[in-house]
Amino acid sequence: MTDAPLLTPDFDVWPIGRRPTAVALTGTDVVVTWTDASTSRFDIWWLIDNSPMPEHINRATREATLDLSTLPDDFHATAATVEPSGALYVTWSHGIASSRYHPGWLAAHAYDGGGFVADDRPTPIAWGADTMAEPPSFDGSAILEDDTTLEAWLTAVAVYGFGRLRGVSTAPDTVNTVARHIGTVRETNFGRVFDVRSKVDPDSNAYTALELTPHVDLPTREYQPGLQILHCLENTAPGGEAVMVDGLRIARFLVEHEPETYRILTTERFTFQNRSKTSDYRWLSPVIVLDPTTNAPVEVRIAGFLRGPTDLPADRTGPAYRALRRIFALSRDPRFQIRYGYRPGDLVLFDNRRLMHGRAAFDPSAGSRWLQGIYLERDELHSRLRILRRNARARTAVATA
Numbered sequence: 001m002t003d004a005p006l007l008t009p010d011f012d013v014w015p016i017g018r019r020p021t022a023v024a025l026t027g028t029d030v031v032v033t034w035t036d037a038s039t040s041r042f043d044i045w046w047l048i049d050n051s052p053m054p055e056h057i058n059r060a061t062r063e064a065t066l067d068l069s070t071l072p073d074d075f076h077a078t079a080a081t082v083e084p085s086g087a088l089y090v091t092w093s094h095g096i097a098s099s100r101y102h103p104g105w106l107a108a109h110a111y112d113g114g115g116f117v118a119d120d121r122p123t124p125i126a127w128g129a130d131t132m133a134e135p136p137s138f139d140g141s142a143i144l145e146d147d148t149t150l151e152a153w154l155t156a157v158a159v160y161g162f163g164r165l166r167g168v169s170t171a172p173d174t175v176n177t178v179a180r181h182i183g184t185v186r187e188t189n190f191g192r193v194f195d196v197r198s199k200v201d202p203d204s205n206a207y208t209a210l211e212l213t214p215h216v217d218l219p220t221r222e223y224q225p226g227l228q229i230l231h232c233l234e235n236t237a238p239g240g241e242a243v244m245v246d247g248l249r250i251a252r253f254l255v256e257h258e259p260e261t262y263r264i265l266t267t268e269r270f271t272f273q274n275r276s277k278t279s280d281y282r283w284l285s286p287v288i289v290l291d292p293t294t295n296a297p298v299e300v301r302i303a304g305f306l307r308g309p310t311d312l313p314a315d316r317t318g319p320a321y322r323a324l325r326r327i328f329a330l331s332r333d334p335r336f337q338i339r340y341g342y343r344p345g346d347l348v349l350f351d352n353r354r355l356m357h358g359r360a361a362f363d364p365s366a367g368s369r370w371l372q373g374i375y376l377e378r379d380e381l382h383s384r385l386r387i388l389r390r391n392a393r394a395r396t397a398v399a400t401a
């Protein structure tokens, strides 16, 4: 078996650093000792579930073909050895084909003692006016070719909820090109690319010259868009200053200082509804949405102009409105806001389920103001970041081969 190629159950590249030096079977665990003398336990069910062998996965798709429910309850490893290449070789009971694990892949996925955490998204850093003055900014003039800047920009969005490129082409539809460079675009009833400028017959307050209080877009949908891009093509109109607020920071403030307001905003279902002539989108949700497993806030749904009548019991309606008015007030509190102007060529990507955005009123009679916008999902950003890191690993592997 030692001449067989080292397979992995994915399309990734896993440079070999530390490698197994010894292995032992202990109950239902395969215990690996590494070159740095540390040890990791691997459960046999985890190992067979992640076996890269053609008997267990489709090598074309790298997706599993082995149905775990077909294995007997007393399925077990009969032997385990470390090959000279560092590969872990495990033979299985009940005639199941043996598995051979790439040492780089195994080290990178050692979940017990190896540091592997499946949820690799960067930890968000909540901010307010005390810690943030301007959007994290990057030179976007070559964003389609410059993967280093792309990774830095997307990482900033994952951590702070937003990031700004400057010097991007002001050709119309560039926002679509940049979005597609990240991932799949989400089209809505406002189209694929929407033009944010004052219109004669607007179907949203966004398409007027009015002030927009801090809000998220499309909270009226079961799944509100995770990401939004706004790209400035023209801006000579007085006013129209952009506002950004970190909903995560406000949620944490409420946890600490106003727990009853926080309780109401995380439990009462408010009605979000659009009032279009041709559509009637409606979704009911708390204003602050919690992760069901960690109870940490993961989403805010706030839009003063996209709500419908609530149907809460009478004795809970007054408190719900008090809490709602309070979070509106906090979103307008300068402690939580940053304000900045848009220059032609500025392109801001932000987390539409975490940050609230707004703008000051502007005067369309004294100049032009034209932004183009587009939506994507958070998944697209994280997938792109992982592929960028995968490509970097591949380059490292080639350079050191």
Ligand SMILES: [Fe+2]
Pocket (backbone or CB within 6 Å): 206, 215, 216, 217, 357
């Ligand atoms: Fe908006």
